[in-house]
Amino acid sequence: MTGSEFVPLSLPPSLIGICVAVACALPGNFLVLRRQALIGDAISHVVLPGIVVAFLISGVVAKLPMLLGAAGAAVVAVAAIELIRRLGKIEPGAAMGVVFTTMFAGGVLLLEKSDTSSVHLDVEHALFGNLESLIWLDATGWSSVFDIDALAGLPVELPRMAITLIGVALFIAIFWRPLKISTFDEGFARTMGMRTGPLGLALVIVSAIAAVAAFDAVGSIIVIAMFICPPAAARLMTNRLETQVAWSVAFAILAAISGYMIAGYGPLWIGFHGSVSAAGMIATMSGVILGIAAVKGPHRQRAT
Amino acid sequence: MVGAWPVPRWIRSLQRRPKPVLFDALTLQLGYNATLVTIGATLLGMAAGVGGTFLFLRKRALVSDAISHATLPGIGLAFIIMVALGGDGRSLIGLLGGAAVSAGLGLLCVSWLSTRTRLAEDAAIGAxxxxxxxxxxxxxxxxQTMNAGRQAGLEGFLLGSTAGMLRSDAAILAGAAALTxxxxxxxxRPLTLAxxxxxxxxxxxxxxxxxxxxMMGIVLAVTVVGLKIVGLILIVALLIIPPVTARFWTERTDHVVLISGIAGGVSGYVGAAISAAIPDVPTGPIIVLVGxxxxxxxxxLAPRRGVMSSFLRHRSFQRRVxxxxGLLAMAQSxxxxxxxxxxxxxxADLVRPDGVPTNSGQxxxxxxxxxxxxxxxVRGDQSYEAAAALYDGLTDIETLLTPDQITEIDGRLAAPSEVPA
Incomplete structure (x- = not known):
């Protein structure tokens, strides 16, 4: 494989995959520790109705209205879960189940029954994404990386995911101490004068932003997998939060690269033509990593 | 942009197809297959409602989400194996069998991860x-890259599609739902206790x-039977929404089970009927939205736990306070x-419009x-401790103390006496 083939066809998708994986894994560490791991699952389901409604209102398949619609749907979902939980005194898991399935069902129905056949918008795309199609046609080889004209032709998902990743990382870095303390001992954090309520909400919103930005590029499976699998595997490797975050980033990058490569070239190695879904393969690899950590990880047992 | 908004196709299709079709579907007169599917969906909804209740009471509602998503590789691998063995790969029993095996494997993984490692159950479910x-x-x-795979129609398992189902398949589903x-x-009974x-x-x-x-076996059965009707993404709704609905109406388990079963059955029945009456509507989302x-x-609207009733309760409490x-302020002028x-x-005619108390007000x-x-x-006396605990500033004292006790207390109040000169 030469640079002239790798740079336009494989470099952008794998970089996007890495950005998505890390941007989701970072907040995922806290979600897993706070037992809110399924927030990612809920958000990625409700993004669909948000996008469909945004399309019906704006009439175009443009990025900005869709991102706004998806973000709006995520906020509506979080509010609805809270509302149902409080009004009906229902446990959070069940309230979440009610809200995200209903919103997803509404989204599917709207999609099937409105005139979206002319545009590229369907349920399968929302679920699986299409990472492989994000290629960089202007590139001719490694030299293009330093070529301003060619760089302008990069798939827009790459800079957008990179910015999202930086934003998420900044949020975690700035609020590191309050996040850490409130995750492990919420009561103590409150006695120290931290506002744990808004902080928890901010964490959910940052996760939602990461999920929505990633969703557009790669579909929702990868988002759920990256929120949970790398942090969960990292959790089995260490008892220190700093080390755990480092492990989770490493696992996320490993899953993204190995998944993308196996999806693209794996079938060729065993004599098939074509390739398989990169998003699905990345999720599968993150599961393999979690499986290995669950069997071999040094801290896999509960502390006794 | 708003002016150019086209009339959505579903509104037009509603205009073209007046009510009788939906009525026919609801009265099971839309053909043998549609009837079988509707009956199957009803039975499935009832089984899911009843089975989901135990999951809900055990606070493990979302385990079913993991089980249902875990069916997908099983469906695909079963298709590949059946094609490799020379079949056309679309046998419903074979596909559902594959789904059951991989869902069972997923369930094992969830319980292994959450009991043998330090990961919490929600992380295990999500993973x-x-x-x-x-x-x-x-x-x-x-x-999709296989020759036989182009018309496999396996996407129908994601969101459920009952249109154009084979008669034998419809019969299998209805039978399996009844069995579940x-x-x-x-x-x-044992499940309630546990x-x-x-x-x-x-x-x-x-x-x-x-x-x-x-319990997990039941959830698995509901999931697998529901794959073709509701689809694997939304089957979890059928297990969660009816029990949560039922919980509003009663505090008793046997009633929750009953109401949940009815709610699930109604969702399945109405949803399948609507989807049979209106073309191109996937069955699963409709059933979920009815639920x-x-x-x-x-x-x-539920009594006691509903929003309306708690609002009314709150307002009547507010008025009493x-x-x-107001009366206490009036007494002290x-x-x-x-x-x-x-x-x-x-x-209540206790004050006149100009603010002066009426006789009954005084x-x-x-x-x-x-x-x-x-x-x-009462609150200062140890011997009335039990009664004093009930003091809320609103309840009439006569409803909590006997006339004898009140007379005894009145004896301790300072009686009106002569003003010394």
Whole structure:
């Protein structure tokens, strides 16, 4: 494989995959520790109705209205879960189940029954994404990386995911101490004068932003997998939060690269033509990593 | 942009197709297949409602989400194996069998991760759900490159599609749904016990592990039967929404089970009928939305736990407090400025519009004042401790103390006496 083939066809998708994986894994560490791991699952389901409604209102398949619609749907979902939980005194898991399935069902129905056949918008795309199609046609080889004209032709998902990743990382870095303390001992954090309520909400919103930005590029499976699998595997490797975050980033990058490569070239190695879904393969690899950590990880047992 | 908004196709299709079709569907007159599917969906909804209740009471509602997503690789691999063995790969029993095997594997992974490692159950659920589903997508893309895979129609399992179903398949689904329902009804007593008090169930000789396994078996059966009707993404709704709906109406388990079964059955029945009557509508989302409509109605209207009733309760409480405080202020000849209090007093004809107490107002105010004085003695006396604990400033003292006790307390109040010269 030469640079002239790798740079336009494989470099952008794998970089996007890495950005998505890390941007989701970072907040995922806290979600897993706070037992809110399924927030990612809920958000990625409700993004669909948000996008469909945004399309019906704006009439175009443009990025900005869709991102706004998806973000709006995520906020509506979080509010609805809270509302149902409080009004009906229902446990959070069940309230979440009610809200995200209903919103997803509404989204599917709207999609099937409105005139979206002319545009590229369907349920399968929302679920699986299409990472492989994000290629960089202007590139001719490694030299293009330093070529301003060619760089302008990069798939827009790459800079957008990179910015999202930086934003998420900044949020975690700035609020590191309050996040850490409130995750492990919420009561103590409150006695120290931290506002744990808004902080928890901010964490959910940052996760939602990461999920929505990633969703557009790669579909929702990868988002759920990256929120949970790398942090969960990292959790089995260490008892220190700093080390755990480092492990989770490493696992996320490993899953993204190995998944993308196996999806693209794996079938060729065993004599098939074509390739398989990169998003699905990345999720599968993150599961393999979690499986290995669950069997071999040094801290896999509960502390006794 | 708004002016150019086209009339959505579904509105046009509603205009073209007047009510009779939906009516035919609801009365099961839309052909043999549609009838079988509707009956199957009804039975499935009932089984899911009843089975989901135990899951809900055990607070493990979302385990079903992992199970349902874990069916996807099984469906795909079963298709590949059947094609490799020379079949056309579309046998429903084979596909559902594959789904059951991989869902069972997913369930094992969830329980292994959450008991043998330090990961919490929700992380285990999320991990299994996403990884199995991701692997399933990989398998689906492999199938798409196969010659036989082009018309496989496996996407129908994602959101459920009952249109154009083979007669034998419809019969299998209806039969399997009936069987699942029978199984749930048979197991409901031990499951109730295990859901409420696992320790007591163990002590009384029940095998709780086996009961839990049976519960998960039921969930698995509901999921697999529901794959073709509701689809694997939304089947979890059928297990969660009816029990949550039922919980609003009652505090008793057997009633929750019953109401949940009915709610699930109605969702399945109405949803399948609507989807049979209106073309190109996937069945799953409709069933889920019907279920949610029932849920929303319950959330608003249920007695005691509903939003409406708690709002009314709150308002009547608020009025009692305002009236009482108004009366106390009146007894002490303090002016009342607060709007709601004034309105309440006027409406009960306790003050005149110019703010002067009427005769009955003065009487009620004096009584309120006397009761406060009595209460302060009750609360200061150890021997009335039990009664004092019930003091809330609103309840009439006569409803809590006997006439003898009140006379005794009145004896301790300072009686009106002569003013010394």
């Amino acid at each position: 299994v759900l996403s990884v199995f589903f991701g692997f399933g997508v990989v398998v689906l893309t492999i199938i 329902l029978a199984l749930v009804l048979l197991l409901r 859901a409420f008090d696992p320790e007591y169930a163990t002590a009384s000789g029940q095998n709780v592990t086996r009961n839990d396994l049976a 949610f409509a029932l849920f929303a109605l319950s959330l608003l 305002h009236l009482r405080q 303090q002016p009342i400025y607060e709007g709601l209090t004034l309105r309440l007093l006027r409406r 009487a009620r105010a004096a009584k309120a004042m006397l009761d406060e004085a009595r209460w302060s003695i």
